[in-house]
Amino acid sequence: MMKTLQVDVAIIGAGTAGLYALREVKRANKSFVLIDKGPLGTTCARVGCMPSKVALHAAELWSMRQEQKHYGISGVEQLEIDRAAAWAKVRAMRDDFAGGAADNAIKSAGEHLLMGEAKFLEPTVLQVEGEDGIQRIEAKAVIIAVGSRPVVPSFLTPFSDYLITTDKLFELEKLPKRLGLLGLGVIGLEMGLALQRLGVKVVGADMAKAIGGIRDPEVAKYALQAFADNFPMFLGESAKLEEAEQGVQLVSGDNRVTVDKVLVALGRRPNIDKLNLAEAGFKLDERGMPEFNLNTLQIEDYPVYLVGDANAYRTLMHEAAAEGAIVGFNASRDLPQAFERKTSLAIAFTQPDIISVGASFTDLDEDETLIGAAYSKNDGRSRILSSKEGVLRIYADKKDGRLLGAAMVGARAEHLGQYLALAISQKMTAHELLAAPFYHPVVEEMIQSALQDIARKMPESPYPFGLTVMN
């Protein structure tokens, strides 16, 4: 007979969201089981944010030689990169981060870690098939933290020998010489640039006309300029693959380039399709998604929670962590609590970086919004960092100057993103933020310039920008 386990909380998935949920469940002294089908280690550490940053760092070290020349450094032409060795170092650091994440799961869950594949029988009853057979789990609450996987559209199936997804990229022992890149969103752009800078011949394509998912047309224009010399990008048309004598052809409009491998970066889809949700009684929409509340993360009125990449809302590590805490808290209590969502923040570490904070350009009512801009070419520190192709645009409410959002491409933009997210979450106005200290020379002075641009478009203030009268 099937073994039955009764717990307060069953968590499906030992990734970032699941582990942050577990922490709250333990803090509430609830019994639990943490189910994972393996391999352990978070998406972020195994195939996502961490290894991509290592690859970008390696790429920066190598591409730095162009700038070294300008400062009297000779012999730069004789430098060589052993791509295999560079990639091995990237993978070694990846293994280190991923190993740490896996250990974390094992330590946190202890004997309550159950390796196996979970399916719903009823909203709070699971069946888990693992190496030790099948178990039935009866839980008071269930957390669905099953993560996501790369989308690979069916038209690519005939070329599967040539395809790599970001989930497999860091498994490669050897980098291809020529790489086609399908999808120039944040992930595609980051990896395409890293590999191109490491010496891979890259060509990319995207249906969208902007790269990096940029919504602001001015920022999109500058981003295209900033990366124009890196590799050819075929934009605004759907691309396809065709057979070639050696390798495979990436075809977009009249463009046709033969490559050895194709990196598919067309987005990720939630891993909820194998959970048997419909059969267990959950209502699913046309995309197969259950209905859930963004502030409690509860599905319908069940004591069941959908979290992290699995809910496809904000598929970012820091959001998965926050959502994990929300559902761990809620699954441990009789009534779910609604929590505020964080100010949205997205960063592409593309050097120059691309960021989007708070409201995006396409969310705004043009008539109600002031836009302040600052340009890298006018910023002292950006010039020192040899970064001239950048722009920051900050959006504010015309009524009172309250900051709504921002977008940027430029050197060190990741840090400006953090800073602006704080200011926006504090509901600050342009004038209020101008009162903060802006050191010199720091790239954050671009924020000051853009805020002054906004302030100049507002009714004139009696006091100089950035000064606060004492009471």
Added chain:
Amino acid sequence: MMKTLQVDVAIIGAGTAGLYALREVKRANKSFVLIDKGPLGTTCARVGCMPSKVALHAAELWSMRQEQKHYGISGVEQLEIDRAAAWAKVRAMRDDFAGGAADNAIKSAGEHLLMGEAKFLEPTVLQVEGEDGIQRIEAKAVIIAVGSRPVVPSFLTPFSDYLITTDKLFELEKLPKRLGLLGLGVIGLEMGLALQRLGVKVVGADMAKAIGGIRDPEVAKYALQAFADNFPMFLGESAKLEEAEQGVQLVSGDNRVTVDKVLVALGRRPNIDKLNLAEAGFKLDERGMPEFNLNTLQIEDYPVYLVGDANAYRTLMHEAAAEGAIVGFNASRDLPQAFERKTSLAIAFTQPDIISVGASFTDLDEDETLIGAAYSKNDGRSRILSSKEGVLRIYADKKDGRLLGAAMVGARAEHLGQYLALAISQKMTAHELLAAPFYHPVVEEMIQSALQDIARKMPESPYPFGLTVMN
């Protein structure tokens, strides 16, 4: 007879403070004269923040080769630096920045720029001696923005042939081979590290036991470790110079090193000693400083204002700019207005950077303060950036967790300084700041870790750290 000029506002000094003051005077439609003894160009652009950052950037490009090796890049040993060419590039960028600052003065003041040396005859009457003779200026208000110069103690006078100050460093056409460094505060440390990384053999000495002016003992310890391999630092004893066969000897305790030049970085003193202040009726203290209000910058009850490096309060470019706006505003009005001072922020761009924000460690009452710490070696992004010797310490009020100050040595600390200055100026608590988004992997996550460290020392919160209950 002496020509007499009557103006609303006389500004002495066309540096950062003077030019920011001028902007407000013009905005108030007051008549003015801008007096400068030359050369034009701000301290920041000519000899301070800007050229030092260029030198540090050049130094980073050169020292980068150590890390390049770890990522499969070979031929690094064959790289050579032409120090003269590197220095020429630094100086060329310096000339560009300084030229821009000088042009700015000329454009802003137009025909009201008067080149010459000013002295006070009475509190609002000046005498200016220039190439075109002597002029008398009768003003309704006077702004003293005369800047500062490096301190060179008299015991160094016999060795003047060997001495360089930061005011002259960027005039050097050739870098010395061996450099002694007197003073390891922010400026000494920045320039010492830049020159050492560019290949100069540097040795430094300071009476203080901490480098970079660090007050927090834990941060001071980590900073010493971080820079231990750069060059010898003789600390905690007063150093002196002695004659040598070739060059000059830097002597500190039992240490004795022969060098070619000595960079004197023992601080700067206000240029107010030549203004004839006492004779004109101002009361001076034992250090020769007039008494002024920190929020109006007014001297006694005169319509005379002391601003920028000249008042020796916060000798930083961004503070000079803010003070300039204050005095430009006040000098244009009958009654001076008191303004809030900005949250204090100091950055040494030493890579790893050193920062101090808000209240410093020595200002705090140990019994009333919680300290939260985070270490670079535990931070993913810092590890990717090969920065392991860092620590961030955040100080909060034990009563309510309100943030008071912070100190750090670590990679990208300049950006964490900006961020923390904003949070402190907003009077945020540790719990409130935890609700902001912290992307992954960013060095700002060290702030999150240090805040969690503080939060764990406070009475337990019912909700997970970083979550805000919806109303």
